[in-house]
Each structure stands twice: as structure tokens, then as C-alpha cells.
Amino acid sequence: MVATLVRLRFLLLWNALQRSPWQMVAVVIGGLYGLGILIGVVAGLVGLGFAPIDVARTAVVLAGAALVLGWTFLPVLTSGIDQTVEPARLVAFPIPIPKLLVGLAVSGVLGVPGIVTSVAALATTLTWWRYPLAALAAVVCAVIGVLTCVIGSRMLVALVSVIGEGRRFREAKGLVVFIPLILLGPIILGLQRLLSDDFDSLPQIASIVAWTPFGAIWAVPADVAAGQFGRAGLEFLIGVATLVVFALAWRWGLAKALETPARSMPAKAAKRGLGFFGVFPGTPAGAVAARALTYWIRDPRYAQSLITLPLVPVFVLVYAGSNGDLTPLNSVGPIIAFLLALSIYADVSYDNTAFALHLQRGVSGRDDRIGRVLALAVFAVPLSLLTVLATVWLTGAWTALPGLLGITVGVLLSGFGLSSLVSGRFVFAVPAPGESPFKSKPGGGFSLTLSLFATWGILAVLVLPELVFAIVSFVSGQIVYGWISLALGILLGAVLLVIGIRVGGDIYDRRGPELLAALQRLK
Template sequence: MAAHVLRLRLALLAGAFRGPRPHVVRAWLGLIALAAVVIATGGMLLTLRTASDDAVLVVTVLGGAAVAASFLLVPLIVGVEDQLDPRRFTIFGPDARSLAVTTGLAGLISIPVLAVAILGGCLVAVWSAHGVPIPVGILAALAAIVTCSLFARIGMAFAALVLRERRSRELSSAFAILIIVVAVPASIFFASLEWRGHVPTQLVEAATVIAHTPLGAAWAIPALAPTGGAAPAWAVVVAILSLAGLAAIWWWLSAAMLTAPERPVAARERGGLGWFAVAPGTPGGAVAARSLVYWLHDRRYMANILVVPVAALLAIVPPLIAGVPVEVAVLVPLPILALFFGWLPHDDLAYDSTALWLHIASGVRGAADRIGRLVPVLLVGIPVLAVAVPVAVAIHGRWAVLPAAVGACAALFLSGLGLSSIASVLSPYAVSRPGDSPFRQPQRSGSSAGVAQGLVLLGAIVVSSPVLWWAWLAVTGRVEFSAAALWGGIAIGVAVLVAGVLVGANAYERRTGALMEFAEST
């Protein structure tokens, strides 16, 4: 069976370059692009033969960990179809253990794994130049190749079992947001470090930590030996345990897939549900899905999203005109961004118009309504702040103020969301109706509109004032207040958010009649 599956794998690999002309052209262009990347990367790696031991450690461990993570994450994000899906062998009645071993070995025959093998060969030459025995380098490269292959098998199996029926562009968007939140700030941080002929200690410490994880252990076995920065024995133990653990997970997934046949009809039925297919099947999840649809398609919401970053960027101009140094003025947009993102849902109920009756008639609890309506703002605000904060701090030039910036933004953003959850229930005011221009505002009687907007903004600033003061002290040189700003901002923001959701939920359940009357009259 193993020989037959391996021959089948080779045939499938060759068949990828056959078929209709457009498919063949795309396949060859992809192969050429991958070959160019591998050649360029391999050439860069070979230059490390004369680099310092620390440089070899940082490049090989961090780069190898990123490659291994991509083998796991890419199938989850883009939904790569597994040609060796164990469910395709169900009709032959195979043993789960032998099938897991066979498909695992066949998974080593792929173009991405071949690319990793070529890069591994370059690393063997680099490690050898730094005094690592060639057999040790070869074993480490083989362990890294098998680790990447198992990550790919696990990623595709998990996507097929758990995500296939809920696969949609919305789910891919959610994964992309997660990648932005994690990868972009880290990339900005690493790119901003000044090497000046030596490796920054932050990168060495990061590489040493990742060397003791399944992502980087195999790559670190030879790299740690010359540096003396950590005992390679620990990396060997972690690499062996990682391979054993990944093999066990792959065996378990193979057995589970043999008893979980594909249901393509059900998948097609769920294909048009959009965000409702991604969100949890709870009242709060339904509210969140409906709110996401509105936020991404209603131009009134989209205008609000676009105005906030523009207003924050324009706030740099007055300080610069007044003579404030650029490295200080660049931090000004951060609290403005956080404050206005938290302020956005302060009148969210009014934008529902008569659709509010869906929530009231179906008996949606106040907590589900309040939490669900905050999801779109969180999905927009967190990635924007995750990119804006490290960019601004990198331009500022002192990474010691990063915790203070994060704390100030967290306090303003989260407390604004909490106060908005109350204001949108207690003091809704008329807004432009669906389909109207977002800049065409209806006539309003009384001053409730201005009071609601002002109280949310002022309240968020007041409750965040201690954090803003600590952040200012950190920016002006007293960096010991940076940690206080971070943890204080998170604590205050979370407390106000939770309290605001609870109070808003209680007010929502008590004022359903008044809210329905408001929706019908505007």
C-alpha cells in the first residue's frame, strides 16, 4: 500500500502541470516564482558562513520558525485541499495507523517540502562553517523538514474536519485579521532595531525562547551549539518531543477522518450564509453577524470608519506647527484613534432603523445585544491600533514607551466601548436613514444628541485620565511609569467595558418599548 500511495503522490505532483492551458501557465509561473524565492533565500543563507554565531542563531531560528508556522497556518487561512485526505481511502478499509504512516511519508513529496529541503542543505553548509559536525546538521535539517511536513498535514486535516463546512471568505478574513494583529507589530519591532554590526540582544533572546518551542527546536539544534547561549540538549529533547507529539496528532486526526466522511451537500447549503456561518450559533453570535454585515456594506458605517483615521492623522499638524518635535507629535494620533473607535457605537441602535424589531420581537437578551454590537468595532479597531501603535513608537524611537502607548489606547478604546453600550440605549438620536448619504443628518429636537456624544467622549477621557498621566510621564522620560500605564490601562478599560455592557444590557431590557417607539418615529 505504501509503495502504491507514493507512486500516486508522484503522479499527482506531475499532473499538477497538465490540463488546460491557463492552469498549466499558472502552475509554471508559481513554480518559477517559488524557485526564485528559494534561490534568493539560499544565497542569503550562504552568506551567513562568515557571520557571527548570534546572527546565525537569529536568522535560522526565527526564519525557520516562520516557515514552520506557515505550513500550519496557510491551510487554515486559504483552505488548501489535501490530495492525500485519509477519507479518500475509506473504501479500501485501511488500518488507521498504517494509513497515517503512509500518507505522512507521501506528504514529504511536495514542492514546498522540497524547497525547505534545499534551504536545509544551505543551512548544513552554514552550520558546518561554524564548527557543527555535518551529520548533526543533516539530522537537524531532516527533523525540520519532517516537522514542516507534519504541520502541513495537521493544518489541512484540521481545516477539512472543522473548518470545511464553515469555510468562507469571512472566515479567511478573520484569520487574516489575526495574522495582522500578531505579525505586523512584530515585524515593525524587528525592522526598527538598529544592528550596527552586531545582533540586537532582543533578537537573540527571542530566538533563544523560540528555540525551545516546536516551531524552532529542530532549526536550533546546530545553531545553539556554537553560541553557547543555551544547552543544545534541551533543543534536542524539545525537537524529539515535538516530532512525537505531531506524529501522534496526525495519527489521531487520520483515525478521526476515517469515521467522518465528507458532506459536500451540507457545505454548499451553508456556503451563502456569510458571517452567520462563521459566528457562533447563539443570540450574541447572530447579533454580531448581522452587525458585521451592516458595518461592511452600509456606507453610513463605512464613512465613520474612514473618518476616524483621517481625523487622527490631521491631529499631527497643530503640534508640528506649534513646534512640538516630530518624535512626540507622532504619538498624538494614537489616543485619538482609540478614543473615537470606542465612541463609534454610541448610537448604534439608531442605525438599525425599523430592523430593531428583530431583536425585540425575538426576545434577544440585553447582554447578547450589547456584546454582539461591539464585535465589528473590535474587529476593525484592534487591527488598526495593532499596526498604528508600533509604527508610531518606531518613529518615536524609544520602545520603552510602547507599554504606555498600549495602556493608554486600551483604556480609551475599551472604556469608550463600555460607555457607548450605555449611551446607545439611554440616549439614541436620529441619524441618516438606510440608503441616505452618511453626511445628510436629519433635524433633531432637543440637545440629547450633543449630550450623548459629549458624555461618551468626556467620560472615556475622565476614567482614563490616570493612565494618560502615567503615559505622559513615560513619554517625557520617566519610563518607570510605562508598566503602570500598561496594566492600569488594561484594568480600567476592561472594568469600564464590563460595567458598561452590564448596565447597557439592563437598560435595554427595561426600555424595549421606548426603543421600539424611537425606531418607528425616526
């Protein structure tokens, strides 16, 4: 049974990769990237073998604890990323719980993250090559550490599934993970500054972490090498106890999930009124706009795009350095416009099979493009312009206002046109409706990211004229160039918007059935 589950895992992965060459390319590139990181980690662990015991102990304990924490908590916040063999799909099969636990654990270890983690953990043996007994202990502790990582990730996911996986729960979970991910850069910079200012405190921090369930098992070889066998024994017991507790909690949560599988909640009675359909005009474009704007409010896959916007000022100040100078804030408005203008370039992909309704009702490509742009423009235009006005008011740089408005308006209009063209031509492997916004098919995240960067580059070229005049205005202080930038932003942006809608609409009309077929293949 264990071998069957492992074969099933790799068979499902292989079938998913065969659907798209981009997914295969992404997996190969991701594997090479992981291999590069692994080589660097192994080299670092070998180098620690020549360092004093306390230095090696600090590095291994802190890194090991971070590894266990990442394995344990990230999957529950980004559920669906590595769920090739989902327990919920095995409910109908009479598989004994012990065999299912072993099978899922082995399949987790044999996945790409599990293999990388196993090699890195076993490489800690090289850190203690000068102490044979410590090196032997490192082998045993590495096995326990890897099992703790894998079982910990499965355990917490199983426990959370008992609590519930409703839509509101997924949205709240998405908020919990997405904000720290967006702030990962500032967090890393802050940690670097903290560690550089108080580097000598790391050994004390590692000593505390060594008594926690996450770091205890990684401290055992170092204490054996130092001859502190009593402390090493207690830490080993803590590590083993952590693995046992994780396994028992996983067994209980998995049993509960299999006995009472998740059921779809009954739909609530619809509220009275037509919602946005009563606000927009009764035309095909108006109906598409109403539907798209409803998605922006109710679909967590769209909502995650808006979560990043309040964090843009934080990014700007952290990377530019505040130091009492608020001038970098003037870039927030154009950046927000840039992000929003391209947020619908994968709109058809997010429609999934519901896109068939547009084809069945004979919605023209231009009406479809206009409706989607109109829904986005309802909040993107006022939000971007108000942000520009607010930042200029805070910084007092009123002479830069025309140039900033020129860049913002040009980015919005040109971006709307570019998104209209791209979404009518390409579809991407995105999370399906109702799934976690962070769920990614093998290679799908890579192809989507690659297309996003390509679209960013194209938009940067399209807004180059207004950008050049705005920069000249900022540098020279002559406001006339800012007004030229604003005029170019309005005129060129409007022209590009019309071209994008017309060309994108024509492509949509010709390739509508092909787009639907591509969406079916990506399901």
C-alpha cells in the first residue's frame, strides 16, 4: 500500500507536467534552483566543520529550527501547494490509518522539498566530521529532524481541516500568510540590521532555541561533540517526544477528516436586489462590468491583489530609506496604478469554465474587454489619482504633481489596453474558483510569473514618453515638462487603450473557443 501511494504521487505529478511544456520547464528550472541552493547549504555545512563548536552549534540550531517552523506552519497557510495525494480523495478507499500515515509520510519525504531537506539534514554530519560520535548522532538526529518536518506539515494541515475549510476561513488564512510574504523583504532587512547590531547575542538565542521542540534535535550533535552528554540526552528526548506528539496529532486529525469529510455548505438565500447589475447599464459591456466588479469584491483570488496596495508605502520607505525624507512617497501613486492596470491580464483564466457563458450568449470581444476594464477603472482610477494627490500633499512637492499625474494616467490607460490584449490571447494556470489563492499547479506559478514580468516590461516601454518628460520636469524643476507628460499620458494612453480593446476584442472573437478549450486543459 505504501509503494502504491508513492507511485500514485509521482504518476499524478507526471500527468500534470505533460499537460503543458511550460510546466515541465518550470519544474526543471525550479529543480536546478533548488539544487543550487542545496549545494550552497552543503558547502556551508562543510565549512562549519572547521569552525569552533559554539559557532557551528549556533548556525545549525537556528537553521534547523527555522526549517522545522517553515515545514510546520507554511503548508497550513498555503494549503494546496504540495497536496498531490490529498487525503480527502482517499476517503472512499478502505486504507488502514497506519498504512495511510506511513504512505503519506514517505511520499512527503520523496517529494522535491523532502529530498532537498533530507540531503541538507544529512549534510550536517559533515559539520561534525572531526568528532566521530557527534557525526553518528548527527545521522540519527537528521532522520528524526526530517520526519519531524514532514509529519509536522501534515499534522497541522490535518488539524486545521478539522476546524473547517470554509470560504471565510480560507480568506482569513490568506490574509495571515499574504501580508508577511509581501513584507518578507522589509522583515529580512530588519533582521539583518538587528543581527549586525547585536551579533554576539546569537549563541544565547541558539541556547534558548535548543530547548524548544523545533531546535532541540539539531543541538544534540554539538553537545555530544562538546562532551555535554547529559544536555544532549535531554535534547534528544525533547526531539523524539516532539516527533511522537506530531505523529499522534496527525493520526487523530487525519482520522477525524476521513470519518467526517468536508461537505459543501448549503447556499444561503440570495439577497434582494440586483447588486451591481442594477447599477451598470443593461448592455453586454455593462453586464460584464457588473460581473467582474462582483468578482473583485467577493473572490479572494482578486482580493489578494488589493491586499498589497496598502503595503506599497511600507516598501518604498524601507527600501528608499525614510531618514525623515518623505520624497520617495511620491512614487507610490504610479506604482499602485502600475499594479492595478495589469491586474486583469489573466482575467479570462480566472473565469475558468464560467467563460463559456460569454461564448454561449455571444458577447463580442470588444464588449467583454470594455466591461472588464470598466469594472477595474471604477476603483483603480480614483484610488491612483487620490494617492498621487495625498503623497504630494504630504511631501509638499506640488511642482511634481503634473508629471506624477502624467505617469499615473499613462500607466492606467496603457495598462488597461495591454491587459485587454493579453487576456484575449493567452490563458494561464491559475487557482480555480473556490481554491486557495496560493494554490499552484506544477509549473503554473512559473509561467504566470514569467508572463507577468514580460507584461511589466512591455508596459514600461509603452509609458516611456510621458515618463521621460516627467523625469525631466523633476530634475530641471520646470513644470512645463510635467504638463507635457500629463498631456502625453492622456493622449497616448487613450490611443493605446482603444487599440488594446479593439485588437484584444478581435483576437477574442477569433480565438474564443480555443481559449475555452485551453481553460479546460488547465483544470
